[in-house]
Every structure is written in C-alpha cells, then in structure tokens.
Amino acid sequence: MSTPEFGYFVNRLIEDIRRMREGNANRYDFYETTFHSIDFHINGHKVGLTYDLRIEVATQELTLLDRIVVTAGVTLSAYEDGNNYTEPSAKKRHNITINTTADSLEDQITEAVNVFTSAIIGNVEIPPAQFDFWKYVAYAMPQFDKIVNVALRNSDDIEHTA
Numbered sequence: 001m002s003t004p005e006f007g008y009f010v011n012r013l014i015e016d017i018r019r020m021r022e023g024n025a026n027r028y029d030f031y032e033t034t035f036h037s038i039d040f041h042i043n044g045h046k047v048g049l050t051y052d053l054r055i056e057v058a059t060q061e062l063t064l065l066d067r068i069v070v071t072a073g074v075t076l077s078a079y080e081d082g083n084n085y086t087e088p089s090a091k092k093r094h095n096i097t098i099n100t101t102a103d104s105l106e107d108q109i110t111e112a113v114n115v116f117t118s119a120i121i122g123n124v125e126i127p128p129a130q131f132d133f134w135k136y137v138a139y140a141m142p143q144f145d146k147i148v149n150v151a152l153r154n155s156d157d158i159e160h161t162a
Contacts, residue, residue, distance in 0.1 A: 030058040070098040
C-alpha cells in the first residue's frame with residue numbers, strides 16, 4: 001500500500017496558525033480534517049477502511065493552544081453490494097487520540113501526521129478474508145452446469161455444443 005501525502009492538510013493548519021497570530025482568522029480556522037481510504041470488491045461485495053484525522057490548533061474562540069488536540073479514527077465497513085450510495089451492512093469504528101511531544105505547534109502537527117501515517121494507516125489493515133478455492137470450485141462447478149442447462153431450456157436460439 002502506498003503512503004498517502006498530507007502536505008495540503010499540513011499547509012492549511014500552518015496557515016490557520018499564521019492567520020490567528022495575525023488576528024485574521026476565520027470562524028472555523030481552529031481545526032482541519034483529512035482522511036484516507038482503501039477498499040476492495042469481492043464477489044459483488046465491498047469492504048473498506050477509512051482513516052480520518054482531525055487536528056485542533058486553537059479553541060473555538062480562536063485562541064491558539066499550547067498543545068494541539070489530535071483525534072484519529074479508523075472505520076471498517078462492509079457492504080452487502082458494491083454500491084457506494086448505500087449504508088454499510090456492517091461497520092466498526094475505533095477512535096484514537098494521538099499525543100505529541102514536540103514544542104512548537106508546527107512540529108506537533110508534523111509529529112501527529114507522521115504518527116497517523118505510520119502507526120495507524122501503516123499498521124491497521126483490512127483483515128484477511130478466508131477464501132477456500134477448492135470449496136468454491138466444488139460448489140460453483142455443479143451450479144454452473146445447472147445455470148447453463150436452465151439457459152439452454154429457456155431459449156430456442158441457443159444449443160449446447162460441448
């Protein structure tokens with residue numbers, strides 16, 4: 001899996017801090033959020049992981065914090081079909097707090113993003129799904145014969161030429 005880049009996210013946070021120090025901050029400049037996701041499809045079903053990160057650099061009153069507040073989440077979702085517009089059939093989420101040790105706000109942001117990328121995205125993967133190939137073959141081959149025979153019976157335009 002490739003490592004996602006969060007340069008734009010970090011730059012937005014640095015700009016938020018700059019605007020607050022200059023007294024030009026907007027109402028929602030006290031935090032930024034970003035996310036990364038991976039998914040796969042198997043037999044018409046979708047399974048995916050979504051990683052989200054929220055960093056607060058100030059209070060809602062736009063007062064800079066000494067230590068940023070970092071919350072991350074990782075969600076495993078399973079969809080009965082591959083349709084992205086439906087709610088998942090099964091969903092589990094873990095909320096995680098990332099603690100930083102750096103002194104400056106800018107270094108804390110870099111530290112938090114590095115922890116998010118390496119410890120969370122790098123280590124939390126989609127659980128492996130067991131797939132027994134020969135069990136599938138043993139089930140699918142007789143079913144395949146039945147499906148073909150039904151198609152042959154239901155149409156006068158096709159015939160079997162094995």
